Amino acid sequence: MRPLIPDYLHEVLAAVAPKTSGEIASYIPELATADPERLGAVFATVDGEVYGAGDVDVEFIIQSISKPFVYALALSDRGFGPLLDKVGVEPSGEAFNEISLERDTGRPRNPMINAGAITAHSLAGPEGLRAEERMERIVQGLSAFAGRRLEVDARVCASEMENAHRNLAIAHMLRNYGILSEDPRGVVDGYIRQCALLVSTRDLAMMAATLANRGVNPLSNEQVVDQAVVRQVLSVMATCGMYDAAGDWATQIGIPAKSGVAGGLIGALPGQLGIASFSPRLDAHGNSVRGVSLFERFSSDMGLHVMEVPPTAREVVRSNRVRGEGSEATRILRLQGGIRFAGAERIVREVLDSAPSEPRVVLDISLVHSIDDVARRMLLEVARRLSLDGQQVILVDPESIIPDPDPGEGGSITVVRESEETLNLMAVDHGRLR
Numbered sequence: 001m002r003p004l005i006p007d008y009l010h011e012v013l014a015a016v017a018p019k020t021s022g023e024i025a026s027y028i029p030e031l032a033t034a035d036p037e038r039l040g041a042v043f044a045t046v047d048g049e050v051y052g053a054g055d056v057d058v059e060f061i062i063q064s065i066s067k068p069f070v071y072a073l074a075l076s077d078r079g080f081g082p083l084l085d086k087v088g089v090e091p092s093g094e095a096f097n098e099i100s101l102e103r104d105t106g107r108p109r110n111p112m113i114n115a116g117a118i119t120a121h122s123l124a125g126p127e128g129l130r131a132e133e134r135m136e137r138i139v140q141g142l143s144a145f146a147g148r149r150l151e152v153d154a155r156v157c158a159s160e161m162e163n164a165h166r167n168l169a170i171a172h173m174l175r176n177y178g179i180l181s182e183d184p185r186g187v188v189d190g191y192i193r194q195c196a197l198l199v200s201t202r203d204l205a206m207m208a209a210t211l212a213n214r215g216v217n218p219l220s221n222e223q224v225v226d227q228a229v230v231r232q233v234l235s236v237m238a239t240c241g242m243y244d245a246a247g248d249w250a251t252q253i254g255i256p257a258k259s260g261v262a263g264g265l266i267g268a269l270p271g272q273l274g275i276a277s278f279s280p281r282l283d284a285h286g287n288s289v290r291g292v293s294l295f296e297r298f299s300s301d302m303g304l305h306v307m308e309v310p311p312t313a314r315e316v317v318r319s320n321r322v323r324g325e326g327s328e329a330t331r332i333l334r335l336q337g338g339i340r341f342a343g344a345e346r347i348v349r350e351v352l353d354s355a356p357s358e359p360r361v362v363l364d365i366s367l368v369h370s371i372d373d374v375a376r377r378m379l380l381e382v383a384r385r386l387s388l389d390g391q392q393v394i395l396v397d398p399e400s401i402i403p404d405p406d407p408g409e410g411g412s413i414t415v416v417r418e419s420e421e422t423l424n425l426m427a428v429d430h431g432r433l434r
Ligand SMILES: NC(=O)CC[C@H](N)C(=O)O
Pocket: 062, 063, 064, 065, 096, 097, 114, 160, 167, 192, 195, 259, 260, 261, 262, 286
């Protein structure tokens, strides 16, 4: 069988290829030399499969797509407090290069506009690094997201630095308000280097997939940043990633995203995949015209909007039966699927409604594939309360979904790590469950 997804990607690329509106960014002379016809798209799944079509290995300049990743490194290296003291998280509704700060706090509004990104650049790596050491931390960190060593394009860097008056103005303003504490020129130089890293569409999709995969690169398995950092970064991408088009993007496409003026665009779908596209012509907001069209298609064709309400999860309570009678009676609750708060609430209600009076209650989770922290605590609390009421509670958990079940004070639980079939036999042979 021919694989489906590359065929789909080719089809969508062909559909957007005729769009030739928009302009290549020309405020950085070296960018203006890019081939406007380049077009590529890649999907990278959280388990490391990569699908692409078009110019997936052509390198271009990362530009603003470096911003969420450097913000992630700064959060990871300095902690949330120091970062939030210096850079806000409010969508600005402004252009990427707006010269503005928050009125009350003097902070840049968010790390996706240049003012916030220049500040985040200055906060990457531990305090006190020299400029080259900080740059090395950034190159190493972004390379870890991509899963290969990335290089800076020196020509673009020089070209952008010669025309960096606006970013220099922003940095001087930041220095004036005490947000930057070092030489503004040096920080802008570093920020421009960060923006001049060369990436392919494939690299960008892997970087996005690393965010989608809770900070773990799906191919190298390296934990690049921790989960709390990923949540912060994805939230900021969702609200501020597309600058003054962020609201339209959030409602129509609904994928945490970031664009760059060289024509790259990434989207990260938590737990599913990283998406990247490349096409250099930009709209008035500085977002790739064909890139936006591609993402519109991806989102609607495949239901990728993060606010899409998922189909109601399958009943977590598969069955609730009693076997045997009198002192031999056992109530068996068979649970299934993935259990989070709402599923755990359903289980609590099931137990309350059926008010088990049998001497034994079996909670069979052999068909449960995942249980999050709150659901695990709720299930163990059910076990604790039942056991305090004098019932023997048996947890059937062959896959060790709950590795070390501790029902807490006064509770007790018998764990059976055997298969369903064994349990069925045991349920008949009541003696063995005692
Ligand atoms: N939107 C972007 O990609 C802008 C990045 C570019 N280096 C700048 O600061 O102007």
